[in-house]
Amino acid sequence: xxxxxxxxxxxxxxxxxxxxxxxxxxxxxxxxxxxxxxxxxxxxxxxxxxxxxxxxxxxxxxxxxxxxxxxxxxxxxxxxxxxxxxxxxxxxxxxxxxxxxxxxxxxxxxxxxxxxxxxxxxxxxxxxxxxxxxxxxxxxxxxxxxxxxxxxxxxxxxxxxxxxxxxxxxxxxxxxxxxxxxxxxxxxxxxxxxxxxxxxxxxxxxxxxxxxxxxxxxxxxxxxxxxxxxxxxxxxxxxxxxxxxxxxxxxxxxxxxxxxxxxxxxxxxxxxxxxxxxxxxxxxxxxxxxxxxxxxxxxxxxxxxxxxxxxxxxxxxxxxxxxxxxxxxxxxxxxxxxxxxxxxxxxxxxxxxxxxxxxxxxxxxxxxxxxxxxxxxxxxxxxxxxxxxxxxxxxxxxxxxxxxxxxxxxxxxxxxxxxxxxxxxxxxxxxxxxxxxxxxxxxxxxxxxxxxxxxxxxxxxxxxxxxxxxxxxxxxxxxxxxxxxxxxxxxxxxxxxxxxxxxxxxxxxxx
Numbered sequence: 043x044x045x046x047x048x049x050x051x052x053x054x055x056x057x058x059x060x061x062x063x064x065x066x067x068x069x070x071x072x073x074x075x076x077x078x079x080x081x082x083x084x085x086x087x088x089x090x091x092x093x094x095x096x097x098x099x100x101x102x103x104x105x106x107x108x109x110x111x112x113x114x115x116x117x118x119x120x121x122x123x124x125x126x127x128x129x130x131x132x133x134x135x136x137x138x139x140x141x142x143x144x145x146x147x148x149x150x151x152x153x154x155x156x157x158x159x160x161x162x163x164x165x166x167x168x169x170x171x172x173x174x175x176x177x178x179x180x181x182x183x184x185x186x187x188x189x190x191x192x193x194x195x196x197x198x199x200x201x202x203x204x205x206x207x208x209x210x211x212x213x214x215x216x217x218x219x220x221x222x223x224x225x226x227x228x229x230x231x232x233x234x235x236x237x238x239x240x241x242x243x244x245x246x247x248x249x250x251x252x253x254x255x256x257x258x259x260x261x262x263x264x265x266x267x268x269x270x271x272x273x274x275x276x277x278x279x280x281x282x283x284x285x286x287x288x289x290x291x292x293x294x295x296x297x298x299x300x301x302x303x304x305x306x307x308x309x310x311x312x313x314x315x316x317x318x319x320x321x322x323x324x325x326x327x328x329x330x331x332x333x334x335x336x337x338x339x340x341x342x343x344x345x346x347x348x349x350x351x352x353x354x355x356x357x358x359x360x361x362x363x364x365x366x367x368x369x370x371x372x373x374x375x376x377x378x379x380x381x382x383x384x385x386x387x388x389x390x391x392x393x394x395x396x397x398x399x400x401x402x403x404x405x406x407x408x409x410x411x412x413x414x415x416x417x418x419x420x421x422x423x424x425x426x427x428x429x430x431x432x433x434x435x436x437x438x439x440x441x442x443x444x445x446x447x448x449x450x451x452x453x454x455x456x457x458x459x460x461x462x463x464x465x466x467x468x469x470x471x472x473x474x475x476x477x478x479x480x481x482x483x484x485x486x487x488x489x490x491x492x493x494x495x496x497x498x499x500x501x502x503x504x505x506x507x508x509x510x511x512x513x514x515x516x517x518x519x520x521x522x523x524x525x526x527x528x529x530x531x532x533x534x535x536x537x538x539x540x541x542x543x544x545x546x547x548x549x550x551x552x553x
Contacts, residue, residue: 213418
């Protein structure tokens, strides 16, 4: 009963149980390789041996700066197998931010794609190009590393850093045990439900919270895995889904919008998908309707944070909603039910618990076996009162246990002493068929202290008066934005979310 839960046990299981399942590599829309799990195991064990020969020791951090490809997937397991800590670095950060993260993590080695080497100009650790001859030489010459890693289940297996939107990036460490349990939860029927019957396409960047943990789930269950290579375009994603008969993929709603546009214009067959999981921000009703009713693609939504490994909830409709498309969409657009093993609370400003009535908002606190209780080398106790993670999300929970994020605490708009939800206002804007994307921020106001300002991307020309008239049918009159600005594109963070800090810096509202 005392067998430790080690992430690397999933690697041995894949070789023994699913040796013939495949890892398929694409680059720029073309297939470049197919490798079996048996071949993957052999390369990973040799790479782990090579890390030891490079001087990497248990507990050392090994960084990756890489796109979604098979070599990155090899490092996902080779680093923990060597007893070290896999540190996936966000390649969309500025070189100075990357240098700060590498220095803070004290990485011993960095594996980076050649195209990304300029981002490491200020880096100190040893750098090895993933797509250079040195990488293959390491694998060819190393002695395979066999047996479990020389670490315990509570030792770190991976490390990710937050995006740093409210200060310097903070490190979040994941133990072998926490990732193992998170992987089990991902495979639950009411979670992502990854199984051997799936072919999984990794669209979510592998540097972003371990691609939502899906590479671990796919390996554990023996699903085929497809890697799209550097920055795949919507046309390439659609073509891969059709060619490989992909059954599962995940992405942020922005990417899904572009995928839908291409699939509709090109007539791409996406019918093999049994699940397209959206995360990062709530999807619009029109996006969900188009995917499900026009393209026949079942849509789900997940919610989580870097500090939650990252998965906290998953949204599947109640059985009573099946066969009722509008009801189903209402459930999908909520953030879903808490996964087993986790606990949550809604609290007011005084820390008092709020009712789960679907109406009363509060700040969401969460705890569990894969939820952080401190930051790596930077405690920040105010973020973890009493062992609970303060998510910074303002939310409601309904009597059926469905979470709905009302807003980020820092994004709520207080106008004349009353709160306006930027998220709810954005969803109301997205309900208009001409609005492709929407963001709402607070701007100073002489009388009301703050008022909402909306910035939208349109699919077709639309007057502000017409949009305001439509919005008036959906939200209280006093919620109506002072101004609606039209732009060609909204600024994005490094993980694809709308960058409201950048909007605030660039946009001045009426006073």
